Amino acid sequence: MIRTKLSLRRPLAVLGAALLGLTGAVAVAGPASAHHTTITAKVSCDQLAGERVITWTVENSETDKAATLQTVTAEPNTPVNLRSDSTKPLQGAVIPKGGKIRAVQRVPSDTASAKLIVHALWKKNGQEATNDGSITLPVDRPCAPAPKCVDASKASYSHTFDGPKGTATVKLDGDLPLCEGSEQPFTLVSYFAPRPQFATPQYVYGTPDTDTISGDKKEIELNVEIPNCHTQVDLIWGGKDEVIEEITEGGPRYGDKKLGSPGAPGNRSNGPQGWYNGGDKSCTTPASTFASNCDGTVTVSLSNDGKDGKYPVEFEVKGENGWSKKVTVEAGKADNSTVVPAENAGKVEVLVDGKVIEGGTYSWERPEDCPLPEITTKADCKNFSLTASNPEGGLPVKVEFTYGDKTESRTVQPGKSETVTFTAGKDDTALVTLPDLDMEMEAVYAPEGTCGGGGAGGEEPGLPVTGVAAGGIAAGALALLALGAVLFFVARRRRVRFTA
Incomplete structure (x- = not known):
C-alpha cells in the first residue's frame, strides 16, 4: 500500500457580512502515486451563530474509478458533514469518477486554522491514498455574533x-x-x-x-x-x-x-x-396715550407692559419744528414724564425702531375744562370800555373788539388783561370775538347815569328813555357795574348779550 502526503498553503481573504463566502488558504497532499484526492477549502462567517463556516471540497483524481472516503479527521475536531445532506458525515461518502464532493465544518469564531485529513480507497484496483488539506482562518477579522441591539453611545x-x-x-x-x-x-x-x-x-x-x-x-x-x-x-x-x-x-x-x-x-x-x-415683530408691546393741557402742551404716557414685554423699549417722541425726545421704558413699566411744548404740539408722533407705533399720532386739542377768558365792561356818556382777562395756566388768546365801524385787536397773555376804550356813539352794542376759540358775544352799551338826548352820546342826561322805565334801566346798569359785569364764554359761536 502506497501512502502519499501532499501539502499546499495559500492566504485567505475574507469579507465581513452576515454570511461571507471566501476561498481560504489550503494545503493539499501531493500524490506519490497516480491515485490521490485533492482538497481545497473556503471559509465564511455566520454572524448570527457567531461561527466560522468552512466548506471543504475533496476531488477524485481518477476519471474511471470512484473513491470511498474511509476515514476523515478534522482539526479542530468538529463534525464535517456533507453539504448536500447535513445529516450525513463526510466519512464513508463516495466520490464519483473524476468528480468532487463538498462538506461543511463549523468551528468557533476565534479559530486560527483548520485541517482536514481523508483516507480514500479505489475498490476497483485496491489503490488507496491518504491526503490532507489545511486552511488559515482570518482571525484579524472577528466573526462575532450579529448584534441584536445598539448601545445609545454608538447609535446614529x-x-x-x-x-x-x-x-x-x-x-x-x-x-x-x-x-x-x-x-x-x-x-x-x-x-x-x-x-x-x-x-x-x-x-x-x-x-x-x-x-x-x-x-x-x-x-x-x-x-x-x-x-x-x-x-x-x-x-x-x-x-x-x-x-x-x-x-x-x-x-x-x-x-x-x-x-x-x-x-x-x-x-x-x-x-x-x-x-x-x-419672527416678524418685536417681543415688546409698546403703547402710548396722550393728554392735552390747557397751556397748549401735550403730556405723552409711554408703557411697555404687554404680555410680550420682555425687553426695554426705546421710544422716540417727535413734535413739530424738529422737536424730539428719546425715552427708554423697562419691561413691565410705564413713563409719564414726556411733555411736548405748545409750539411743537400741533402734531405729535411716538416711534419705536424708527416706525410710528399703532395709535402713536396725536394733535393738541383744547380740554373742555380749561377756564375761559373773562370780559368786563365800563361805560359812561362819553366812553365805552371793554376789558378781556386771560386766566393763568392757559394759552395766549386773541380778542377782537368791534363797536360801530371800529375794530381793535389784542392778544392777551395768560394771567394778563387788555382793555379797549371806544368813544360812545349811537350804537347800543359792541361785538367781542375770540377767533382762536371760535366764540363771540355782544356787549350792551349801558352808561352810568342818564345821558341827555335820549341816546348814547346825548348832551342831556337824565331825560327819560322812550318806551322804557328809566329807573329800572338805571338800577340794572348800576347793578352790573357793581358786580363788575363779568362775562364767561360758555359756548362756541354763541352770541351773548349783556349790558354795561
Missing part, C-alpha cells in the same frame, strides 16, 4: 426640523433598537428674542418638549409653541436639564449639542441644522 440618528412651526422628529437609524437600559433624550425649545437674527438676551417661551428614544421607541415627535414675535428655536441633544433658561451675552451656549452641528454629539444625527432665528 436622523432628524427633521421646522423652526417656524416649532416641530421636529428624531429617528434611530438602522434596524436594531437601543439595548435594554440604554436611552437617548432629545429636546425642542423656543425663546423670546430681541431680533430676528441671533441676539441676546433670550428667554425660554412656554414649556420645552422632551422625549426619549429607548428600546421600545425608535422615533419621537417634538412640538413647542412659538411666540408671536422674534424667536429662536433649538433642537438639542439631551433632556430638559440641558435647557438654558436665559441665553445671555457671554453666557453658556448649546454649541454642537444642536442636532445637525458639525461636531459631536450633534453630528450623530443626520438632517438639517436644528436651529432657527426669525
Whole structure:
C-alpha cells in the first residue's frame, strides 16, 4: 500500500457580512502515486451563530474509478458533514469518477486554522491514498455574533426640523433598537428674542418638549409653541436639564449639542441644522396715550407692559419744528414724564425702531375744562370800555373788539388783561370775538347815569328813555357795574348779550 502526503498553503481573504463566502488558504497532499484526492477549502462567517463556516471540497483524481472516503479527521475536531445532506458525515461518502464532493465544518469564531485529513480507497484496483488539506482562518477579522441591539453611545440618528412651526422628529437609524437600559433624550425649545437674527438676551417661551428614544421607541415627535414675535428655536441633544433658561451675552451656549452641528454629539444625527432665528415683530408691546393741557402742551404716557414685554423699549417722541425726545421704558413699566411744548404740539408722533407705533399720532386739542377768558365792561356818556382777562395756566388768546365801524385787536397773555376804550356813539352794542376759540358775544352799551338826548352820546342826561322805565334801566346798569359785569364764554359761536 502506497501512502502519499501532499501539502499546499495559500492566504485567505475574507469579507465581513452576515454570511461571507471566501476561498481560504489550503494545503493539499501531493500524490506519490497516480491515485490521490485533492482538497481545497473556503471559509465564511455566520454572524448570527457567531461561527466560522468552512466548506471543504475533496476531488477524485481518477476519471474511471470512484473513491470511498474511509476515514476523515478534522482539526479542530468538529463534525464535517456533507453539504448536500447535513445529516450525513463526510466519512464513508463516495466520490464519483473524476468528480468532487463538498462538506461543511463549523468551528468557533476565534479559530486560527483548520485541517482536514481523508483516507480514500479505489475498490476497483485496491489503490488507496491518504491526503490532507489545511486552511488559515482570518482571525484579524472577528466573526462575532450579529448584534441584536445598539448601545445609545454608538447609535446614529436622523432628524427633521421646522423652526417656524416649532416641530421636529428624531429617528434611530438602522434596524436594531437601543439595548435594554440604554436611552437617548432629545429636546425642542423656543425663546423670546430681541431680533430676528441671533441676539441676546433670550428667554425660554412656554414649556420645552422632551422625549426619549429607548428600546421600545425608535422615533419621537417634538412640538413647542412659538411666540408671536422674534424667536429662536433649538433642537438639542439631551433632556430638559440641558435647557438654558436665559441665553445671555457671554453666557453658556448649546454649541454642537444642536442636532445637525458639525461636531459631536450633534453630528450623530443626520438632517438639517436644528436651529432657527426669525419672527416678524418685536417681543415688546409698546403703547402710548396722550393728554392735552390747557397751556397748549401735550403730556405723552409711554408703557411697555404687554404680555410680550420682555425687553426695554426705546421710544422716540417727535413734535413739530424738529422737536424730539428719546425715552427708554423697562419691561413691565410705564413713563409719564414726556411733555411736548405748545409750539411743537400741533402734531405729535411716538416711534419705536424708527416706525410710528399703532395709535402713536396725536394733535393738541383744547380740554373742555380749561377756564375761559373773562370780559368786563365800563361805560359812561362819553366812553365805552371793554376789558378781556386771560386766566393763568392757559394759552395766549386773541380778542377782537368791534363797536360801530371800529375794530381793535389784542392778544392777551395768560394771567394778563387788555382793555379797549371806544368813544360812545349811537350804537347800543359792541361785538367781542375770540377767533382762536371760535366764540363771540355782544356787549350792551349801558352808561352810568342818564345821558341827555335820549341816546348814547346825548348832551342831556337824565331825560327819560322812550318806551322804557328809566329807573329800572338805571338800577340794572348800576347793578352790573357793581358786580363788575363779568362775562364767561360758555359756548362756541354763541352770541351773548349783556349790558354795561
